Amino acid sequence: MSSRFAIVVFPGTWSDVDWHHAITGVLGAEADYVFHKQTDLSGFDAVVLPGGFSYGDYLRPGAIAHLSPVMRSVIDFAASGGPVIGSCNGFQVLCESGLLPGALMRNQSLQFRCQPQHLLVERSAAPFTSMTKAGQVISIPVSHGDGNYYADPEILESMEANGQIAFRYCDATGAVTEAANPNGSLHNIAGVTNEAGNVLGLMPHPERVVEPELGGTDGLLFLRSMLDALHEHAV
């Protein structure tokens, strides 16, 4: 049985089509759009919260979207162990909904940043990063104005201890430096998971680097890891 991804569409979401193409056109799995007013996630094996400016980022990025009907179902889906990945605005929605700790603030530069970005993989683990190795440097572009990750010191400490830091911004050699940090994130954090490890939020856009002509294929590492985990699960 082939795996089905739910791609959640809020008003203002714009990476939905890109994820759909990456999953169905490149990965060869199935995907359907789920409009934010829907609440039925039955039949889906994984949930994607794509990038964009849901509700124009008005009030705070993700602050209005997390109140959408679909998010109650996403929370239930995550609670039952289903994999949920949120990229860019999706990460912001996950933080606002409480599925992930911390918050994303304005970039320290106060400017939007769209650029290629090196990431240091902290953990190789199902369901999102099994195809990578801890310590591997991958390249996934960023494109955001509010990616400056913040969490209280004690929360941050427990996240580090629990292995919840998935990726850090780094340079081409893997060095985690201030110069390599595009937004001022604490500990250069680019992506985090929940304690159970089945919810991942990251600011970079894996769906943008799934074909060589677009400048890279490192994004496929995430998608293939997820597919692998879903197949394992199905067996």
Added chain:
Amino acid sequence: MPASQETLDTIALTRAEYDLIVEKLDREPNEVELGLFGALWSEHCGYKHSKPLLGLFPTTGEAVQVEAGQENAGVVDIGDGLSIVFKAESHNHPSAVEPYQGAATGVGGIIRDILAMGARPIALLNSLRFGPLDDARNRFLFDGVVRGISGYGNCIGIPDVGGEIVFADAYSGNPLVNAMCIGLLRDGELMSAAAKTPGSVLLAVGSATGRDGIHGASGLASRTFSGGDDSEMRPTVQVGDPFLEKVLIEACLEAAKSGHLEGLQDMGAAGLTSSAIECAERGGTGLEINVDAVPRREEGMTAYDVMLSESQERMLLIVKEGHEGPVSEIFERWDLHVSNIGTVTDDGIARIFENGKIVAEVSVETLVAAPRYRPGGTRPAYLDALHAQPLPSEPNPEMAGQLLLNLLGSPNIASRRSVYRQYDHEVQTNTLAKPGAGDAAIVRIRGTQKAIAIAIDGNGRHAYLEPYTGGAMAVAEACRNVVCAGGTPLAITDCLNFGDPTKPDVYYQLEEAIKGMSAACEALGVPVISGNVSLFNESAGEAIYPTPVVGAVGLLLDATTKLTAGFTNQGDVVLLLGDPTTGLAGSEYLAHEYDQVSGQPTIDLAAEASLQKLVVALADDRLLHSAHDSADGGLAVAIAECAIIGELGFVGDVPEMDRWDAALFGEAPSRIVVSCASTDADVIIRRAAELGVPAERLGEVGGQRFTIYDDLDLPLADLIDAHANGLDRALGTA
């Protein structure tokens, strides 16, 4: 009672124009009617001074499906059941007053023009002009415009894939903000902004109507600035809501595909007035509008306010009679409100109702019959003086290296990375050539093997020095940029940015530039499919450089034949294609190093056409590894840019001229630097000869130094540093 002078000044109509209205109506217009005339007879909507000249442009071609002037944007066929829709539009005056919102709403407006055609917007570009960055006001304008484009464009999910930025004194106080949008259309999905069938229903969707932007078209876009405090103009600038626009795009495209619409139209400049009246004009119908039904943002608005508001993010739907229900359902799903504001009639009259009473009643034909002016120009006296101005004496050749670094780091040539990294240029995941990679952006057309190459270009300094040639060069360079990406130019759009056309000097510039553009279009076989005119670009009585900006779109049948500018392989041979002869006329070198704008630029359009044909053919046959046109900064800068982008050095020579600085930095057009495998160089030179294009071997790619024999020898790292950080240094943020 005849209108007072004060009233006429507010809507920017002359007394003679008012008298003409009275004559046509055979009575005095009332206040609302006069407002309608003020908007539709404004320079911005009525093209009073430009329409007779725009008729010179070639507008037809094999691939052209919708010609310039017929609809909100032009359309060209690219095969596979697909078409490309594109247009450029200026938002200069609003950006001069309030740069963030001026630029943001400029982006929003051009997107809605594409949307009105039923097309999915797939790319944005922009062409910007500012005064020098050492002035605080210019820095403020630059910062605000870039943030406005970033703030609006990023929110909406359309990649901003390219553009250009130029700084010159002539734009101090009067920046230029020209935005271009490209859309993709499937066969059978083309929408028309026409109300053809009496009984069809007018629905307003999107934002509620406020008092913002009243007199934007007439009062702001159609007059010059005093040079003093223009803050009183601020209420005429609108505020954008990109989120609403994003939702409007999705809902309108869904409605366009539903089969319930007869027409789709953007409410842009002059708001409901121009959008509705233009639809009636195109359809040969009349209409009735009930202003009470138009949702408002504030109380106490009059019919006049509602008809002339330029509130953003509003669209007008012309819905087939009885189909309002299903259309409303689509918009309500997106939480958008739909209002039934009127109907299409068969009598050719525009009737506006308020509280059940007619408050305006004028024939559509009369409303759109703005007078046409062709005041005639006089060749400006400055031309002969500048053509004859002596060149500075030839500098010491030891200066060559330093001069190259100066130019690479100058605000007009340095890398634009600090700007384009603020724009999302990758969303929709089709961007094959990103900003900074080559002469044109390349966007693939998913589901086909094809891609389009897009460039926007203009050189006000050249047009100032010789308006006809400058116009021709703008078309030639935009198309050459597309060619350097491997694309065959299909068509162009333009923004004509000029001063006050009632001045004979300015009118001469406008007329000559259009003639030069037309000649280039004919020579290169590219029609003009859309465009806009922005006149009265003056500050404190001084006109900007005459600045025709051209946006070109080209087709690559096979996306894998695409080219970018950077060198790709050690040992590749570097060739110059095109006549190497150049002087220093109008060069960035003279302007930057000597503060001198002089000389007479020239272009040979037949040679340009042959060059472009050659490079497309070589690209199609995969004989080239890179291509980059020699433009600002001349040949030395062009080769240096290939080296910088490719991070590979160069060793070679440039063709000798009567002065060494002209050889390095002269800006004759119609020259392209290419690199190729050493085994292919002879074939390329032979193919060039067959088309009568001069071709010359310049040198070789390799190493980490940049060497031009007898002139300069620098570490590549020094070039990269100057180029990468030049703009930040000029801004004082490096």
